[in-house]
Every structure is written in structure tokens, then in C-alpha cells.
Amino acid sequence: MVHLVAALGLGPQEVGAEALAEGFAALGMFGLTAETWEQMLGAAERGEGPPVPWELLGEVDALEQVRRVGDEELVRARTVLIGLRSFYAIYMLHGLFMPDTPGLAALRARIDERGLGPVLDQVISLGPAPRQFAEGLVACLGGMLDELYEALVEQLAADPYLFRIPGDENGAAGFMASWTQTLHEQADC
Incomplete structure (x- = not known):
């Protein structure tokens, strides 16, 4: 949860794929493990996968x-x-x-x-x-x-x-x- 809150405040790029992966896995998001999240988010960071719409994570309006x-x-x-x-x-x-x-x-x-x-x-x-x-x-x-x-x-x-x-x-x-x-x-x- 701390990683996800940090991502909202600092921006997901500042927190990094590994920390976000741990946060999403801790929440049990979609039943995926931290390793699976890290692979998906890491691939997106490296341009090897579809881009992650990070702006939606911080959208509070x-x-x-x-x-x-x-x-x-x-x-x-x-x-x-x-x-x-x-x-x-x-x-x-x-x-x-x-x-x-x-x-x-x-x-x-x-x-x-x-x-x-x-x-x-x-x-x-x-x-x-x-x-x-x-x-x-x-x-x-x-x-x-x-x-x-x-x-x-x-x-x-x-x-x-x-x-x-x-x-x-x-x-x-x-x-x-x-x-x-x-x-x-x-x-x-």
C-alpha cells in the first residue's frame, strides 16, 4: 500500500515497476503475483509491451x-x-x-x-x-x-x-x- 500511495504522490515512474508490482500483488489485484506484475510493468517501462496509462493512476478529478x-x-x-x-x-x-x-x-x-x-x-x-x-x-x-x-x-x-x-x-x-x-x-x- 505504501508503494501505491507513493506512486499517487510522486508519480509511478518515480516509484518503479518493482515497488508497484509488490503493491498491486499485496492488494491481490486480479490474482496476479508480484513477479507477474513486475514482468508486465517492466516490459512496459522498457517499451517491450503496451504502454501503461499511468495518468489514470493519478487521476483524481x-x-x-x-x-x-x-x-x-x-x-x-x-x-x-x-x-x-x-x-x-x-x-x-x-x-x-x-x-x-x-x-x-x-x-x-x-x-x-x-x-x-x-x-x-x-x-x-x-x-x-x-x-x-x-x-x-x-x-x-x-x-x-x-x-x-x-x-x-x-x-x-x-x-x-x-x-x-x-x-x-x-x-x-x-x-x-x-x-x-x-x-x-x-x-x-
Whole structure:
């Protein structure tokens, strides 16, 4: 992460392919290793591969990016951003003693297999200021977050019973009772 922040501040060329490769791999970007990233970025630096559009890494003018896209793309990005907020909340609540169910585990797996948990930490804000919302909207204009959203929606359609503990006939009420009990037990420790 330090390498990526440095690239934003100093410029990617100043940080170099090796440091950026480590940063991208640490984030789990596209499931590629640091070595694979370094080969691709190094080839681009040496002119042996397609040039890397470094200007996109430092592009922070969210308003200008939003002005360049059409209404349909903006509506889609808003749908993705709002939808990812819900999925992100569910993802994070697992760490707060929320009972695990097959549906919840499958949703987390879809995020984790793409290595996008840390990206969601940075992009998704559950109570965003206008600038944060604009930046989140830009991040959801197509690309990996749009693909993640689609994968999560597909998973949810395949197993919509997120809050049903197997073997508990009380459904969501049983789920909440179990979670509440666990929270009380943890508070008593």
C-alpha cells in the first residue's frame, strides 16, 4: 500500500515497476503475483509491451471523469456503488461475531477470491461525504468493481437465504437470536 500511495504522490515512474508490482500483488489485484506484475510493468517501462496509462493512476478529478460518461453509465455506477455498500456491510459484519451461513460464506469467498476486500475498504463508505460518493461512483464506472457486483448478485440469486442458519427453522429470527446471544456472551467475557 505504501508503494501505491507513493506512486499517487510522486508519480509511478518515480516509484518503479518493482515497488508497484509488490503493491498491486499485496492488494491481490486480479490474482496476479508480484513477479507477474513486475514482468508486465517492466516490459512496459522498457517499451517491450503496451504502454501503461499511468495518468489514470493519478487521476483524481472525479467530477471531470463523471462529466465524460453518459447517463446510463452513471446510473449503472450508482447501482453498483449502492449495491456494493450492502455487500461490504455484510462482509465486515462477519468480524463482529455475526453467525456464518453458507450464503454469507459464499459472498465473502467471491470478494476474497478476487482479493478485493482491501479495495472495498478504500472505496466503499457507508456514510459518504459528497466527495467520497463521487470518488466511489468513479471507481464503480465499469471495471473490476462492476464485475464484482455482478458476481455477488449472481451468488445472492443462487443462495438468497443469507440469514438462515442450517437446521434452524426460525429463519432470520433464529439468525438474529444466535447473533444476539453471541454478542451477549462476548460482552460477559
